[in-house]
Structures are given as C-alpha cells and as structure tokens.
C-alpha cells in the first residue's frame with residue numbers, strides 16, 4: 395500500500411520504517427528540515443535501538459522516503475497516517491493545534507479519496523472533530539480511522555513488529571478489510587471497534603499502567619515503615635495471573651512523554667463531561683511526590699544538603715532512551731541545585747539533551763559512573779540503565795567521601811550491597827548496612 399506518515403517523532407518514524415519493512419511504500423513527512431536532512435543521511439533524530447539499520451535498509455530498497463513536501467506525499471498516497479505531537483497544555487488538556495494544522499494541510503493537498511489514520515493520542519471525539527474540519531476544506535471524499543499506538547520508547551521497533559494487539563476504531567464496516575490487510579503482518583490480534591472507544595482505549599491503557607505504578611509505589615512507602623520488602627511483595631502479587639507481574643516495579647515514579655501527559659489529559663476529558671476522576675487524580679498526585687523520596691533519603695542520611703557533593707546516575711526517564719521529557723531527574727536536580735549541593739552527573743546517552751535544558755555552575759558532567767561517584771558524599775541512582783547493575787560497588791565505595799548509595803530503582807541485590815561497604819537506601823525495602831540496624835515497630 396502507499397502510505398504517507400505525517401510527523402517523524404517516535405511514533406511516525408518507527409511506524410514508518412516498520413510499514414516499509416513489511417513491503418509498503420512509505421513517505422515520511424516532517425516540517426522540520428533538519429530532521430529530514432539527517433534522516434536522508436541514514437541518521438536518526440531519536441535514540442532507538444536498531445532504528446538506523448531499518449532506515450538505511452528501507453531507503454536503499456526505495457520503499458521509504460523522507461521529505462518536507464506534504465502535498466506531494468499526500469497525492470502519492472492512499473492512506474495518510476497522523477503521528478504529530480499532542481502535548482499537554484497548561485490546564486492538562488491535550489494541545490490539538492499540531493494535529494489540526496496537519497489536517498488542514500492534508501485537506502489542501504487532497505486530489506482524491508484518502509483514508510486518514512490517526513496514530514497520535516487524541517481525546518475522545520477528536521477524530522470526529524477533525525473529519526468535520528477536513529469536510530469544510532475539501533470536496534474530495536475521505537474516511538477517518540483511529541489506530542492508537544502502544545509502542546514504548548527503547549523497545550519501539552520490537553513493540554511495533556510484535557504488538558500484543560492492534561486496536562482499530564472505525565465507523566464504516568467497509569474499511570475493516572483494508573485495515574486488516576495493512577496490519578495483519580504485524581499481528582493477528584486485531585481488535586476492531588468504534589472510533590470513540592478506540593480513542594478511549596489508548597488513554598485508559600496508559601492510565602491503568604500508571605495506576606499500577608503509583609499503587610506499588612504507595613505499597614513500597616508502607617513496606618518501608620512496616621519492615622516488608624516491596625520486591626518480594628510485587629513478585630508475590632504478580633504470580634496471580636489476574637494481577638500480572640508487569641508495571642509493579644517500585645521506584646521514583648513514572649516520567650516520559652506519555653504517562654504524565656495522558657493521565658492529565660484523561661482527567662481533563664472526564665472533567666469536560668462533569669466527571670471527577672478521583673482515582674486518577676490520586677495516581678498523578680502520588681507520582682508527583684514519589685520522586686522526592688530521593689530528597690527525603692538524602693536528608694535522612696546526610697542531614698544537610700548545602701555543600702554536600704552528590705553523584706547522580708541516570709538522567710533519562712527510563713533506560714534505552716535519551717528522552718528526558720518529564721524525567722524525575724529534572725525536578726530532583728533542580729531542587730538539589732537550589733539547596734546548594736554540588737552535583738556530579740552521568741548518563742550513558744542523555745547528557746547532551748539534559749545539558750541543553752538544565753545546566754549550572756554547581757554541576758559537573760562526568761565521563762562514567764565511577765567518575766560521577768568519586769569524592770561524593772552520596773550517589774543517587776535515578777534511571778535503571780543495565781550498566782549500573784554491573785558496577786563494582788566496593789571499587790566505587792573506596793573513592794567516595796561518605797559511602798552512601800540511594801537506589802531510586804531498586805537495582806542492587808542484598809548480596810551486592812552487603813559486600814559493598816555502602817550505606818544503602820532503596821525504595822520499599824528493609825535497610826541494609828545501617829548501624830544500628832533499624833527495626834520497624836508495627837504493633
């Protein structure tokens with residue numbers, strides 16, 4: 395099939411290369427000239443494992459094109475995929491200005507029937523609103539289909555090639571055959587529903603996963619007080635198939651470009667119809683506070699932040715991405731700078747992006763995790779990059795001023811810590827290597 399994909403962020407680029415990989419002809423369009431130039435040189439504007447090989451292979455096979463020429467791309471395609479951003483506005487609602495602008499350009503370029511397939515995450519009713527907008531601008535026929543995207547950053551290619559399910563929302567049964575033909579090579583689990591339900595499935599899925607995370611984080615906070623171990627608790631809970639083991643990893647909370655934005659947008663969607671989504675409001679509230687567990691533990695262990703030297707391991711909102719949108723690291727580091735701490739920062743790939751958003755004379759940028767720990771009073775692990783779990787802790791402890799490690803993602807095992815000589819704080823687990831040992835008084 396001939397496809398035009400509008401927007402080459404995570405969703406547009408990854409779905410574009412994956413559709414090309416499956417033999418479709420794909421024209422990816424972006425208004426950002428620099429992005430398109432880099433892509434045509436086989437260079438990815440996003441960090442994503444495997445992506446550059448996919449770009450190069452499909453460009454060379456002439457199944458993939460990158461351009462800024464929206465009109466030409468629309469005219470040469472049967473299906474137009476919308477993958478532009480829908481960021482948060484100040485009141486939490488989704489900003490639909492990019493998608494409306496893109497749709498106006500599509501309408502202006504149309505020269506015949508098109509299917510417009512929305513992959514961007516949009517509030518319930520948006521596809522209907524966009525359809526009215528297109529109808530007001532062109533006499534050419536078209537249909538809107540909702541195909542929300544569920545890929546995760548860092549595993550985006552595998553998630554797209556092997557999804558758990560594909561959700562398709564449509565309002566005409568005749569469209570189902572084309573949609574199944576387009577998606578069948580990715581998965582046989584294609585769930586066809588109406589457009590409004592498809593739009594809601596996307597928000598409800600993200601909100602549910604965010605709820606699991608805030609739930610286990612609150613359990614972790616209680617575990618700390620009653621002397622239970624949240625790692626054991628989530629393992630034990632996850633064995634129940636009705637609960638499932640995924641998204642029960644306690645830590646300093648969720649960040650990224652999706653959960654924070656989509657939870658706020660769903661609260662707003664409910665509010666628009668006079669429904670107060672109290673559960674989700676609490677999920678967001680709990681998540682906001684959870685990142686400051688790092689600060690409480692620093693205060694507890696160091697007593698005073700002013701003048702302390704603190705190493706930070708990990709800046710991206712999760713491993714295998716350089717994305718720092720809504721990363722817990724941003725607020726934690728901002729606060730430490732304000733409190734007068736001296737900071738030594740290290741992340742395997744997100745440092746350049748981070749530096750552009752937040753830099754300060756009290757921040758030192760380090761070449762690796764050991765360098766970031768050297769001379770520190772405490773080290774805080776904020777992102778669970780796998781290289782951190784391989785660190786030789788006794789070697790690192792020997793170079794520190796005060797041997798305190800605050801593990802915001804529960805990366806290290808009891809055995810690793812016991813032999814490390816470090817005073818260790820984690821999230822929701824009994825304290826290890828602390829003297830005198832503290833025992834919770836629960837009765």
Ligand SMILES: NC(=O)c1ccc[n+]([C@@H]2O[C@H](COP(=O)([O-])OP(=O)(O)OC[C@H]3O[C@@H](n4cnc5c(N)ncnc54)[C@H](O)[C@@H]3O)[C@@H](O)[C@H]2O)c1
Pocket residue numbers: 400401402403404405406423424425426429477478479480492495496499513514515516543544545546547651652
């Ligand atoms: N990032 C993810 O992991 C993810 C996963 C699932 C769904 N989503 C949703 O998918 C959508 C896109 O997210 P993203 O992270 O890929 O976005 P992004 O912000 O990284 O990229 C959007 C791209 O669209 C381009 N663009 C904007 N307006 C344009 C126009 N009129 N014409 C051409 N190009 C235009 C921008 O230049 C940018 O390159 C959002 O709604 C998001 O919520 C994102």
Ligand SMILES: O=c1ccn([C@@H]2O[C@H](COP(=O)(O)OP(=O)(O)O[C@H]3O[C@H](CO)[C@@H](O)[C@H](O)[C@H]3O)[C@@H](O)[C@H]2O)c(=O)[nH]1
Pocket residue numbers: 515543544545546547548600603607640641642643644645646647648649650651652653656711712
């Ligand atoms: O048990 C867990 C799992 C995740 N996280 C955190 O949750 C955030 C989000 O993680 P993840 O879901 O892996 O990353 P995203 O790439 O943001 O993907 C989510 O958001 C996308 C955009 O909507 C959806 O497409 C995906 O299905 C959905 O998982 C990160 O900060 C993680 O550190 C936890 O704290 N504990």
